[in-house]
Amino acid sequence: MRKRVVSMWFPRLPSDRVLRACAIGAAGDSRPFVLTHHEKNTDRIYCLNRAAEARGLHRGMGVSDARAYCPDMQSRPATPQADARFLQMLARWSKRYCPWVGLDGTDGLMLNIAGAEHLFNGEAAMLDDMRHRLERAGLSVQIAAAETRGAAWALTHYGATTRASEGLTSLPVAALRLDAKSDTALQRLGLRTIGDLMALPRATIARRFGPDVTLRLDQAMGARDEVISPLTEPPHYGVRMTLPEPIGLSGDVMAGTARLLERLCAKLKDQDMGARRLQLSLRLVDQGTQQIELRLAAPMRDATRILPLFERGVGAVDAGFGIDHLRLEATQVERLLQTQITSATPSRSDGLEDLITRLGNRIGLENIQRFLPADSHIPERSFQIAPAAYSTAQGPWVTLRPRPLRLFAPEAITATGPRPPRHFRWRRMALTTRRSTGPERIAPEWWLPDDNWRSGLRDYWKLDTAQGRRLWVFYTPQNPGWFVQGEFA
Amino acid sequence: MLDLHTHFPPMTTRTHEVCGPSASAFAFALGARLGGAVLWVREAWLGDQINPMGFASYMDPQNVLVALAPSHIDVLAAAEEALRSGSVTLVVLELTQPIGLTEGRRLQLAAQQGKSTGVCLIPEGMGSNAAQTRWRCTPVFDADPHAPDSTLQRWEIIKNKSGTLTAWTVKWDAQTRRINVVSSVAQ
Structure with missing residues (x-):
């Protein structure tokens, strides 16, 4: 097979990308501009424009040296991820010339234009067109065909x-x-x-x-072959439906959504994906749009389970003069592999996940939390709080010493000395200590800065009061004071 | 004295109210007794929080989910939704304001429909008439010198739609994970 390869090299891709977006970009080519990144404990030049190169700067140079050479230099931090995204965008744009486009490193593209030249009146005209368009977009580029x-x-x-x-x-x-x-x-x-x-x-x-x-x-x-791996088109998880007559009843909208969901779920199943966030856009006849967003507690692609979760959102929609266009898109997807269901499969907590989704759509998915064990003696850090939708339950929970059922921010009580007080007042109650258990000394974790532990060591006591309340109090010997931090059953 | 185990756990598929300083201990004991998942709904601004290291001796913290609602109305809405879904066996609501008869009745209906149980932790004297039972749980000082970790409490039923009002002195046994009645003779 005949091969004709065009290589595009963007020698200044990162700085060109930033300058394109800047307001000063057009006039900025005359002023030195550099992108910096932090490497080996110093800021170095990552990419620079032509003006900066003309003033004697080069890549890898220390930024402070460069600033001494040219004090009027402008700089920005580099973002390699954004550059990679920009290159992907250019690759997608290059498909206007030929379908076979691959990436070449982090700053180039390879196009196999065999059989596509005649569409642009020959190869030379095609390369001129590429050069012209890319330069107009503010990118410096080297193009050659071989x-x-x-x-x-x-x-x-x-x-x-x-x-x-x-x-x-x-x-x-x-x-x-x-x-x-x-x-x-x-x-x-x-x-x-x-x-x-x-x-x-x-x-x-x-x-x-x-x-x-x-x-x-x-x-x-050309004695040995080398392939260009073309970029695959990312799958698109969106389906739509246009109606000949506008609809307004929520039952009709749900029926339409059900049909869309079936198609979307089939698409998700083909790719082994599950939806995590869905967006249903309803276009009204007067061109207005209503959107319903559904955030799911777990990746899902079961249409019969997702549909009831839309009920609340659809009920709240103001249909106006009617809806004539429905569009459903999975804006966030996650991998969801097929699982073999056997008798040994543990019972799935489908119901609980659905509940988390419903509650999450009302009060925010991150506000449904669960506890995860953590390895620390500090009472506040002996557990972690994680959003239930993005974590799985972990165990086992090991408690070496009795801990209070409730914890709160330390509340000061008036007492002196390292021994627990006989009488004290807490939350407007006069309490008398009948038995004190302790002390249990807990030292702050010096490797983690924590403002609450500035007062140093803590001696924890459990105080059983004559009034019944069982309190968890602590004394700070390095910074004398008594505080109540929790209450036992 | 009536047997505690005819009254505890209180009637399932209903909502109940608990007040007093040991109300959360009651909720955890009930969660342990019923088994299954527990949803704890509270307002996000509340300062004190439940401590999994503390209630691990009652029930496994893996089964507990906490929902932080922005307002009192959202607490009620979230609890109603959870009760109706039936995916959790127990829903615990931390209430800071009294609820009306309508709200209380809606919770009852949701619990009946979802076959789950609800417990409202209420401030003293802020009960609603829709509750099936209302309990008051107060800690009691245990003079027994051999039980420093004792959880001696007094549980009283102060309202009961279908039964009498009684009181027990009880203690949580962390080994067997059950609530034991302490006889008055032993004290």
């Missing part, structure tokens, strides 16, 4: 305007995508260009530098 992926890469990165076959021989050996170590070794032997390398017998190269150099050479020359 027979192989390796050759296209070499031509973009090592800036030759010559064609492949005769052109490649004059390029430096680094254009073969070699690692730094082999590159240096070849340079030391005086092999500066690819032509020099090709003049040597293959067996010698392989013995001296390992198979990698010959592999790269073959790939560039």
Whole structure:
């Protein structure tokens, strides 16, 4: 199969992306601009624009050095994730030229344009169109076409305007995508260009530098094939329905939702996914839109279970003059694998998950919480509180010493001395201590800063009062004071 | 004196009210007795919280879910929803204001429909007439020197729609996870 590969290299992708979004972007090319990232305990330049390069700055340079060179430099922190997303976006845009688009590292794209050139009046016109559009978008780009992926890469990165076959021989050996170590070794032997390398017998190269150099050479020359893995289209979890006549009864809307759900759940099942958040948009005849959001406590794709959960939202919708368009989308999905149901399968807590969903849609899913055990002697940190929808119950719970049923923020009581007081007042009650158990000394966890434990060590006592109340009090010897922190049964 | 175990657990598929300082101990003991999942509904602003390390001797904290509602109305709505669903055996509501007859009756109907039990922890004297029973639980000082971890309490029924009013002195046995009546002779 004939192959024609276009390589696009964006040498300044991160800084171009940020400058594009800036208001100063258009005029900003004349002013030095750098993106910084924190590495090895210092801020270094991650990417820079042409003006900054002209002033003698380079990648990897310390930001404070750079600022000394050019005091009017502007800087921003780098966000590699956003750059990766931007490259994905460019890859999607490149599908206007050909369907076969793959990523090349973090700053390039590879397009297999074989058979698509004629749509743009030939290859040269196509490349001009790419250049023109990308430059208008404010991106600096190097584009070249060649027979192989390796050759296209070499031509973009090592800036030759010559064609492949005769052109490649004059390029430096680094254009073969070699690692730094082999590159240096070849340079030391005086092999500066690819032509020099090709003049040597293959067996010698392989013995001296390992198979990698010959592999790269073959790939560039087309002797060995190299694939471009095209990006897959992410599945879209949205379905819609347009109605010939507007509807208004909530029963009708539910019936429509049921049909949409069936289609959506089939789609989710194909991909082994479960919906975590669903959005139902109802378009009214007067172009208004009503949206119902449903956040589920667990990934789900069972239409009969999801449908009743929509009832509350659909009941609250104001249909106006009627609804003529329904759209259901799973805005957040999670992997949900099929499980084999056997007699040994533990009973599923479907009902509880549905309940969490219902309550979560009223009071917020993060407000339904469960306790998880934690490894700490500090009473407040001996357990964790986690949203029930995003955690699973854990056990076992081990209690070494009796702990109060209720905990509250420490409440001061007037008492002095390291022994528990005989009489004290707490919450407007006069209490008399009849028995005190303790002390149990708990030291603060110095490795975790905690303002509540600033007062240092605590000696915990359980006080049984004559009035019946059993309180958990503590004394802070380093910072004398008595506090009540909990109550036993 | 009537046997406690004819009155405890109180009638299931109904809502009950508990007041007094040991009300949460009553709720945990009931949760342990009924088994299954427990939903604890309270207002988010309340300062004191239940401590899983403390109630682990009553019931497994894995079975407890806490719902933090932004307002009193949301506490009632969440509790009604949970009672009606029947997915939890016990719903505990921490109430800070008195509820009217309508709200109380709605909770009763929801509990009947979902075959689950509700317990409202109420401040003293703020009961609603819709409750099946109302209990007052107060801790009692245990003079027994061999029981420093004693949980001696006095449980009184102060309202009962279908029965008499009685009182018991009880104690939680963490080993067997059951509530024991302490006979008056032993004291």
